[in-house]
Amino acid sequence: AQSVTQPDIHITVSEGASLELRCNYSYGATPYLFWYVQSPGQGLQLLLKYFSGDTLVQGIKGFEAEFKRSQSSFNLRKPSVHWSDAAEYFCAVGPSGNTPLVFGKGTRLSVIA
Amino acid sequence: GAVVSQHPSRVICKSGTSVKIECRSLDFQATTMFWYRQFPKKSLMLMATSNEGSKATYEQGVEKDKFLINHASLTLSTLTVTSAHPEDSSFYICSASGGTIGEAFFGQGTRLTVV
Numbered sequence A: 001a002q003s004v005t006q007p008d009i010h011i012t013v014s015e016g017a018s019l020e021l022r023c024n025y026s027y028g029a030t031p032y033l034f035w036y037v038q039s040p041g042q043g044l045q046l047l048l049k050y051f052s053g054d055t056l057v058q059g060i061k062g063f064e065a066e067f068k069r070s071q072s073s074f075n076l077r078k079p080s081v082h083w084s085d086a087a088e089y090f091c092a093v094g095p096s097g098n099t100p101l102v103f104g105k106g107t108r109l110s111v112i113a
Numbered sequence B: 001g002a003v004v005s006q007h008p009s010r011v012i013c014k015s016g017t018s019v020k021i022e023c024r025s026l027d028f029q030a031t032t033m034f035w036y037r038q039f040p041k042k043s044l045m046l047m048a049t050s051n052e053g054s055k056a057t058y059e060q061g062v063e064k065d066k067f068l069i070n071h072a073s074l075t076l077s078t079l080t081v082t083s084a085h086p087e088d089s090s091f092y093i094c095s096a097s098g099g100t101i102g103e104a105f106f107g108q109g110t111r112l113t114v115v
Helices: none
Strands: A004-007 A009-014 A019-021 A024-026 A033-040 A047-050 A056-058 A064-068 A074-077 A086-092 A105-111 B003-005 B012-015 B019-024 B032-038 B045-052 B067-073 B076-081 B090-097 B112-115
Touching: A004 A086, A009 A019, A019 A105, A024 A064, A024 A074, A033 A064, A033 A074, A033 B067, A047 A056, A047 A064, A047 A074, A074 B112, B003 B090, B012 B019, B019 B090, B019 B112, B032 B067, B032 B076, B045 B067
Parallel strands: A009 A105, B012 B112
Antiparallel strands: A004 A024, A019 A074, A033 A047, A033 A086, A056 A064, A064 A074, A086 A105, B003 B019, B019 B076, B032 B045, B032 B090, B067 B076, B090 B112
């Protein structure tokens, strides 16, 4: 069965510091991988996705993620965090882009001055 | 990307009443729509998958008689929460995919509060 693990429930970083949010997945084949961001009371915004090809994926808002098959990981990174990045981040996996996704439990990011 | 519109964004209803949530694909034909539920401070859980013109497929543990899903057209799917109870209060999100689009796009979500 597919599963997604986001080991960090809550992370606090200083504004301007770098960020890495971890995501590990369990899936039998090469999955479709996604990172979404959710602000309080809002819907999901797609940050980036990986289907195939280059394992380093660039997304919106300066985010990037790297697919590492050997580690079953798809960690999200940003070199310099802004206060507006404070939100909940979800990693998700699916067998294709058109199928339902399995989501991780989310990582809440807090940004301090 | 493609646009999926979900309405209403917020709804408050009384216990025992029914409430309908709409999910529309605005610029593509959605052959498949997915309905998720998000409990407070929790992740999203798939409730059901609906294909246009077919009965929805519900995930284990989801009451199909309580959560009625209709996908009568290629641009509209509806979720009706029947005889709502306070424990049905939650955030409901739809996503839609179809045609040559290789991914599903999410609506803005609906915050349901049952009082």
